[in-house]
Amino acid sequence: MNTATAKALSSLYAHYDVTIRDPLWKDIHLSEPLKRIYLSPAVQKLGRIKQLGPTFHLYPGAVHTRLDHSLGVYHISYTILTNLLRQALSTGEETLLTEEGMRTFLCAALLHDIGHFPFAHSLKELPLRSHEAIAASLIEEDSQLHDAILDSGCSPALVAAIIDEGRLCEDPELLFYRSLLSGALDPDKLDYLNRDAFFCGVPYGMQDVSYITSKLMIYQGKPALPLHAEGSVEHLLFSKYLMYKNVYWHKSVRSATAMIKKALLCALTEGVLTAEDLYVLDDEQFFTLPDKLNYRPMELFSQVRNNIFLSCRHEQDFDGTRALDRRCTSLSERMGLEESLCQRLRSDFGYKGLESHQVVIDIPEPILFESDIPLIQNDGTAIPFDRANTVFSQDVGKVFTKNLRKTRIFTPPYVSKEAVERALEFC
Template sequence: MGIEHETRQKILEHLSSDYTEAIRDPLWQNIYLTPALKKLISLGEFQKLAGIRQLGPAYLVYPGATHTRLNHSLGVFHLAKRIIRHVSVDRRSPPVSLEGVKAFLCASLLHDLGHFPYTHSFKDLPLIDHETLTGRLIMTPPFQRVLREEVNVEPYMVAAIVDEELDHHNNGEILFFRRILSGVLDPDKLDYLNRDAFFCGVPYGIQDTDFFIDKIIPTSNSLALDERGLGSVESLLFAKYQMYRSVYWHRTVRIATAMIKKAVFLGLLENDLDSTQLYGLDDAGFFRTLAIRERNYYQLARMVFERRLLKTAYEYPFDPRIHSQATDLNTRLNMENRIAAILRDRFGNGIEPWEVILDIPEPISFEVDLSIYKDEGFLPFAASGSVFSTSVVEGFTKSLRKVRLFLPPAAAREAAVYIPEIMSSLFGT
């Protein structure tokens, strides 16, 4: 098994000599592309990523966080190239082809091609997954032409590495590259943690990327890690926790994200918005789409743009025994309508149902599906002696996930004393 000598030489020669086009990056310095890849990133759908902020409304808290999906995509490609070079010289690597390597690098470059505007504000909404949209865009004529005629790679293979729904034959090479692109040691995570921390001006996400990549070991169908790199995984997991705590799920970011999500959800629910109108938009195009609509609830998006945010009126740690029912968006909407009705009855204010938002972050996992190489054998991460035990991971998750109620500032002040009672009645506690 392993990569044949001749194929390995072709891969290494390609990685060493064909990448001549330098792009300056504030995080990784020079990122080198081939002339063919330079044509690929010049296509309009890729350039549109320059109009999608990587962290959406996080700039409201961290003014430097205005980096884009285009920046991130180039960074993911850069790290993917470094990882594949490291893997290619390892005799334990499964047999991969030069075309497969090229397809993997194109997939890493294009993996966010179908991403929605405003980062994760569209999460949980009844929309097509952005990976599926990415796969579809890769299969459109502009990308197909450049991939086939310039890069000399089959577009379907590139699309299938990103979108798991496309590989119906369980192609081993595609599965291997997909697990590199989307796994514990993936270049996506390594770039966004480092890049987001860099632009937010916080130290939490910075990783020892060189050491991390050096300790990667290829297996027959995925990647493992030498035990000497165990501390790197722990550092990555703790960085992920810190970034969620301080940046991704910062209270102000959650408020802005929830406001945009509710505006879109109500638009979809009332058929005032068609889901197809939301695909292929950048941030500016998204705001233009909502700005021309007359329904009152679209004010939520405009308020975010103008930094007129709702206020937190209630906060409680998420308890699945109590709050699971509210993870369904339709159930949550009914609860929000009930809260609005109670506030109107008690205080006679003019609060509208769309001004009441229950926010429950999606589940987040710190579990590690990763093998650790120790004493000439592979151990599951859980048996590696890592400090990240099941109880520690559960503690991380519990401390991060909060149920919050957002209200207009006046209503939050007026009803402050009664909100815990209202919420307790709502959830039956």
């Protein structure tokens, strides 16, 4: 028996005796030092940020939070580590997992989303820092969190390096943890797909997490799966497609997120708001911005808060060769086109009271339905997922993307679809 591996596995059971009850995964076990990190203000703030933003207006149960999700990611990460160590013990092989490295990874899993602010995922186009970079800065600059991490026996700098891939890292163990936390079958996806489906009351996102976590292995320093487990990757990609189609990119959700994005883009462009103003907010503070800023476009915030969304008046599959879509890939050109549309609707179609912030063009970000996870054959060699016997060739992935990605124009409901379509011809 490899005594180092046995000792590492034993350490995962010996000190993780603080239990938190989760509706999805049931008992989640923390150590006392991790509990102190969990109770720090920077982490508890996540309990005041909804995981799915305005989606609860469509699916009323979707009021779960970033804190719930963070605990779930930690729990799945813990399960993966124990399974990897059991595998190493059963085969007698050496493992690159160390006690210190695992503590660091579990801390990173718990903290991976602390850089989130409301609607962060929906605002990636805007000139804002990534939530990973914000998380890394918080870990090093928030004294209470920094000290709690040190007290847990971890290096804040190494925790930050796992979360923020923009940071230089050459340690093989940390690079493995980084690829595990953000990869094809990472604990982040395994939690949010299951959790979001659970709270929305839909079946699409459910994954066989116990099977996946029991089959994950390490191959050349990266996560891998045996070839016979390829179906779990297909299942995840199908689930991702269905969740985007029915939940994340539902037309009503896109309207709400596009409205928020338009108001913030206007405010940032005109200097009414700075990026740093957003990073510290929770949901309640975020939606009180209209009360604090005397700025007309912020009425869109109030409308979203009150479940009043703009109506879709134009919809087409995104096509980068089409003039409209090509122009709208640039935020500045998109705003210019929105202004032109508004002017045309006012002057030619009688919508005198229409304001430019009420005309919103929405194009979701590119999305991929591919996986680069290695699949290990019986002889120990690996093949890429897209070379296995799977339906997810690159062409099929593109079909999924095309089916999901729509260019839409939203306006107040009193503006007719015909007027928008005709106005587009002159813009």
